[in-house]
Amino acid sequence: MLSYRHGYHAGNHADVVKHLVLLGLLQKMLAKDKPFTYIDSHSGAGLYNLDSQEARLNAEHLSGVVRLWQDRGSDPLLNLYLDKVSEFNSARALHHYPGSPALAFSCLRPDDRMHLLELHPAEVETLRFNMGRDSRVSIHHRDAFEGLLALTPPEPRRGLALIDPAFEDKDDYQRVLNVLVKLQRRWPVGVLALWYPMLARQRDRSIWLKAAIKRENLPDVLSVELVVQDQEEEFGMHGSGMLIINAPWQFREQIQATFTEVVSVLGDGAQYHCEVLTTSAHKA
16 A cells, blocks of 8 residues: 655654664664664655655644653653754754664665665655765665565675554554564564554554564564553554564663653653563573
């Protein structure tokens, strides 16, 4: 399905979760001198105008990144995230929001590489305009699930894949599970980071996904969830989460400190939950 356009949701609470985890993982990659590969399964446009008609329709960024922007704290990862966002804005006011491709690109070193996948024909053209001027970046107009398997294992082999489908189709949950299992077998050293929604009417689907991944016994799986408020049954996404496979050493402690500060700023019933689903023997 190609109806989803991320411009309507840029900078919302789901992006806060996704991009804090992404930047935290990228910092782990940057801690070593060895180059890495970054793969983005659903790249979208790469960069978003918060003054656009799409972004202003529901103004979801006002309860996401804007809240954090207006009340900075002391956590290093949270401040890194806000500093990265500020790099795309010339004044103190927020007018642009970097998607995951732009955030990851800002972290690349000369020998690092990036593969961006996007199937939507209009989005991929905007992505090429926003991100296609650097030799380290390869842009692929192709299905995410097929492309992820075709591109792995990458070169350099050390690396990270962000997987964030819109989950418009209930079959995406099974497709995601199948791809994660195959990806981990093809690319055992890769860190896999999966975003998933938490929906009032479909709560059982995210629960099923976590349980299924746990049953597959994938290595070092960490779940990080942010709920912004209680939602009645008729409302939509009240939170979202990230599942990290091959989670780096001590990443849980780092991300817990970050989200403790995030929920204190967001307030109004915001809460986070961090859970280790599986642990490898060598890290036990």
